[in-house]
Amino acid sequence: MERKLPKIITTAVVLTFSFSAFSQVVTDKRVDLKNLSENGQPSLITFSDKSDYKDKDFNTVFKEQLGLKDNQSFSKIKTETDKEGFTHEKFQLYEQGVKVEFANYTLHSKQGKLVAMNGEFYALENVKTTPKLSNKAAFDKAIVHTGAKQYLWETPSDATAMDYEKPKGELVLLPAMEEQGQLRKRDHVRLAYKFDIYATNPLSRGDLYIDAETGEVLFYNATIKHLGQYSHGGAASGNVAAKIDNSIFENTIVAANAATRYSGTQTIQTTLSGSSYILSDVTRGNGVQTYNSARTATYPTTNFTDADNNWTAAEYNNTNKDNGALDAHWGAEMTYDYWSAVHGRNSFDGAGAKIRSYVHYNLVAAGYPNNNNAFWNGSVMTYGDGTGTGGFDILTAMDVAGHEIGHAVCTYTANLAYQKESGAMNEAFSDIWGACIEYRAAPTKSTWLVGEDIERRSGHLALRSMSDPNSEGQPDTYGGTYWINVNCTPTSNNDYCGVHTNSGVLNHWFYILSVGKSGTNDIGNAYNVTGITIEKAAQIAYRLESVYLTSNSTYANARTSGIQSAIDLYGAGSPEVIATTNAFYAVGVGAAYVGSSDTTAPTTPTNLIASGTTGSTTNLSWTAATDNVAVTGYDIYQGTTLKGSATTTSYTVTGLTPLTAYSFSVKAKDAAGNVSASSTAVNITTLATTITYCTSQGNSTADERIGKVVLGTINNTSTGTAGYENFTAISTNLTQGVANTITITPTWTSTIYNEAYAVFIDYNKDGDFSDSGETVWTRTASKTTPVSGSFTIPATASLGTTRVRISMKYNAIPTACETFSYGQVEDYTINIVAGSAVVQELVTSEIGKVTDDSKVTIYPNPVVTSLNVSLGEAKGSTFKIMNTLGQQLAVGTLTESPVDVSKLTSGIYFIELNKGGKKIVKKFVKK
Structure with missing residues (x-):
């Protein structure tokens, strides 16, 4: 597909990077670089050391550099100083006293000296500023059109x-x-x-x-920015909470535990108003408050309330999905914290604006076909409840909150027009901020998937994927597969010329810049980008959006300004500038980095060793590399996947899985962008991890306790009278995909009381019971004896032993980690086994020979995207991947490259290696 970037005009200026926006030959010795926009006017000018422009010389610089005419003027609208010491003064263009929409220009100075200027400028002539139509007549036409x-x-x-x-x-x-x-x-x-x-x-x-x-x-x-363009039929139901006084600022502010729908139990800030607690946090800026639209299409001051400030799953994980409000509130708090801590920004407007969220908004009543959406309406966050199966769950996930509030940040910074390429970048920045906020507050989530927590459609992992945009119908290359032609008339029916689709290009740029990637893009460009970490990539992206982009910026403008942002932050020729340039090249925007004449790679790091290995971490250290120029750092690889970067000769790898084999190597990189050969790999196997669970117990078993538990082969009659009994030495096997029945018999000493029950299983073995689905069965309070229920172990549950907690509480359903007055808690062990006829790790060949599989290992296991198979006996083998039903899903020949398993859904799989009549089958878990 032909690329539609603007035509390149070459420049006579020699730079350490190349660029694809319009440029002109520079004759002014005060100017280092002058980039031109589509209308031939300067979009970015950087000044040399010979420039004598001061920040106060704005009238002079506008006339000399832009050719500002007498009938035009610039009015200063904002001044900001950043943590790098730059002062940014933004000006609005007027023609004969009439504002020229989107025509903003910003002067960037440091220590009083002008260093750069950028924006949108229009050299206007013969402009009529007297209307023929009255304001009222124009308004009437606007109403008719709407x-x-x-x-x-x-x-x-x-x-x-x-x-x-x-x-x-x-x-x-x-x-x-x-x-x-x-x-x-x-x-x-x-x-x-x-x-x-x-x-x-x-x-x-x-x-x-x-x-x-x-x-x-x-x-x-x-102005209303929706999460996406997906729609699905569905109806809303009703839910009304009590309306209470909203005058809260004089009342008590307290921390509370909240059992969110998507992120487990989290600490939130609430306010005691009258006799109830409400979701109002006045500790952040001018406040964070979450309201209940109660399945209406309105914005009332109705609050979610709680009597004891313990916002439990028993109370809020209901058919109304009220626990989604807890996600919205916590997500808004974490969004505020991200902008404050990482970018020094006080709320979305930079001035502490109150973040208001409305949950249970009825989009159907507002004229939409369903409730599968969330949006920023220009003032507040608004969340639909979704339609569930076939659509979305309630849309209050953390990355959704970060995405929508990100639109507000854009309004107060670049104010990217919501159409074509500028609109696509508007959407992309919101996805980027959603990923960054989720990565900081909930690092165990899937950072590079957008909306994975709410996704309920068959065949979809998420709404969008930043690591693989094609998997959800977005382009990963400018002008490539799935790209929407922007030469169209923007309407809501064509998504304003594809803003939710073409955003995939900038999304993928940010992913590549963060973690690195090599390959060939859709327009045939081979690339190899060394990632700089998500933290550094976020600093560049924020500077790009908040300092340099303007309302009608294109992808070409973003490339030029992104490179300038990296120069501002990390210096010309730095690894960050190289990566920024090459990441744009990787997604089809502009040329690759043109560096210095030095092409000699650093020497290979040596003596790589691992020490202090635990169940989830290991410490790597190595001998420093040498180079013709400065070695700027080291990239650490897990197999062929970039794990992280270091500026010293040591690195601690975290987030590993217990009892799993891993292989690590290190490469050195220098200031010219050269990368060394890979060090010799070091192999480790993580240790088993001791998990500590939260405590839970009844304070008194004098009147009632658990008398007997039957589950699988567990048939335990307990005579223990402590409020908590540890029976983890008793275990049973439970199979994935198979229904299990649990029976609990209560014991009363005299009076028979109403008892309620709950069963919790730590399916992912992370030491808590707060993940989705880990409350496997509950029973409301009754005098029935015994009580029975059933549950099914999901296919995504981790194999092996884990803990099951059984709790009986007087008159109310218990939660997993509480101490209550009357009743008892018992813990047992279950061993989760795969529900498949394919159970052998080592399989004999068809000719009866047993293959020695000790020479073949696979790692990491569990795996996310790339499955490494150690070579040796396996090299040259054909392979096939099967699911637990024995169905073949993929075939290929084993090479030095890892096996791509990114498109598999979460679950248990087998890789079968065949060579010379021998067969080896290895089992692996796809996260």
């Missing part, structure tokens, strides 16, 4: 809650938006009225531009 049944200003209470009022209209000069993504031969603007139209049925909000001469609709810039 065609809604109802508008927010017609419901004053909701309008006030959103800080919104009926639009009065603003006269502006609008650049020719239809020409974005094409070569503009001249500057072209049209006088227009701008209206912020908020319709509530059907729901929409955006800035609508009406031509002030003809009444034509020129452009719609959507």
Whole structure:
């Protein structure tokens, strides 16, 4: 497919990187680099040491560098200073006193000296600024075009809650938006009225531009940013919580435990208001508060309430999905913390704005076909409940919260127009921030999948994948497979020319920049990028969005500004600049990095050893490499997968699986971008890990206790009278995919009381019972004896021994980690075995010979994407991968490269190696 990046005009300036935006020959000795936008105007100018421009010389620099005319002026709208010591002054362009929409220009200075400037500029001539159409006539045309049944200003209470009022209209000069993504031969603007139209049925909000001469609709810039374009039929149900006083700031602020739907039990901040606790946190900025829309299409001040501030699964994991509100609240808190701690930003607007979330919003009542969506409406977060199977679960997962609030950050920074390439990057940045927030707050989740917690559609792992965009129908290359042609008229029906699809390109750029990747992209470019870690990639991405991009930026602009961001942060020629450039090249945007003349790689690191290995960590150390230029660091590989980077000669590998074989190696890299050969590998096997579980018990068994438990081969009559009994020495085998019955018999000493029950199993063996599905059975309080229930071990459960907890509590369903007044808790052990006829690790060949499999190992196990098979006896073998039913899923020939298992779903699989009449079968777990 032909690439649609702007044509490149060569420059006479010799740089340490190449770029793909328009450039011009630079004759001004004060200028190092001048990049031109599609209309031929400078989009980025950097200044040399010979420049004498000061930050106060803005009028002079605008006239000399942009050719600002007498009928034009710039007005300063914002000044910010970052932690690197740069001051950024943003200006708005006016023509004859009328604002030119999106035409912002920013001057970047350090210690009073101007170092760069960038933005959108339009050299306008013969512009008419007197409208033929009245404001009212234009507004009437806007209403006819919108065609809604109802508008927010017609419901004053909701309008006030959103800080919104009926639009009065603003006269502006609008650049020719239809020409974005094409070569503009001249500057072209049209006088227009701008209206912020908020319709509530059907729901929409955006800035609508009406031509002030003809009444034509020129452009719609959507304010409501949805999570995605997926839709599925479904109906909403009702749920109403008590409405209470919202005057809370004088009341008690406390921490609470919250059993979230997607992230286990987490600590949140709440407020005691009257006699109940509500989801209001006033410790972060101007507040974080979560409300209940109660299955309406409105924004009431209805709070979720709790009497004792212990927000348990028993109370909130209900058919209304109220525990989703706990995810929304915790996700908003973690989003605030991420922006504050990592980027020094005080909420989405940088000034502490209150983050408000509304859960149980009824999109069907707002004119949508279903509730499978979440969105930022320009003021607040709004979450639908989803439709469940075939659609999404309630859309309050952490990366969804981070994504939607990320749209608000974009509004207050680059303000990327919601169409074509700028809109695709708007969506991509939200995915990037969702991934970064999830990585920081919940590192065990799938960082590079978007919306995996809410996904309930068959055949989908998530809504989007940043590591493999193609797997969910997005392009990983500019102009490649799944790319949407942006030369179209943006409407909601075509997703504003593919903003949710083409975002995959910037998503994949960020993934490659973070962890590294090698391969060949869709336009035939072979690449090899060394990752710089997600932390550094996030700093570059934030600077790109917050400092350099402007409303109508394209992918070409993003590349140029991304490289400049890396230079600002890490220095010209640094590994970070090299990686940023090559990551853009990997996704088809611009050329690869052109470095110095040094092409000699560092020497290979030697004496790699591992020490202090535990069940989840090992310490690596090695002898330093040498080089013609400075060695800037080392990349650590687990098999062929980049595990991390270090600037010293040691690295601690974390997140390993107990009793699993691993192989590690190290490569050195230098300032010129050269990478050494790989060190000799070191092989380790992690130790078993001792897991410590939370405590839970009844304070008194004088009146009631557990008398007998029957589960599988466990048939234990207990005479113990302690509030907690440890029977983990008693175990039974339970099979994946098979239904199991548990029977509990209570014992009363005299009076028969109502007893409730719960059974918990640590399926993933991580030392808690808080993951999804680990509360396997509950029974409400009754006097029935005995009580029985059934559950099925899921195919994703980790094989081997783990703990089962059985709890009986007077009059209320117990949780896994509580101490209660009356009743008892007992722990047992179960051994989870695979539900398959394929059970042998070592299989005889068809001619009866037994293969020695001691020379063949596979790692890591469990595996995420790449399964390494040690060579030796296995080299040259054909292989096939089978599921637990014996069905063949993949075949191939074993080479030096790992086996790609990224497209397998989570579960148990077998890899069969065949060579010379011999056969070896190895079992592995796909996470």
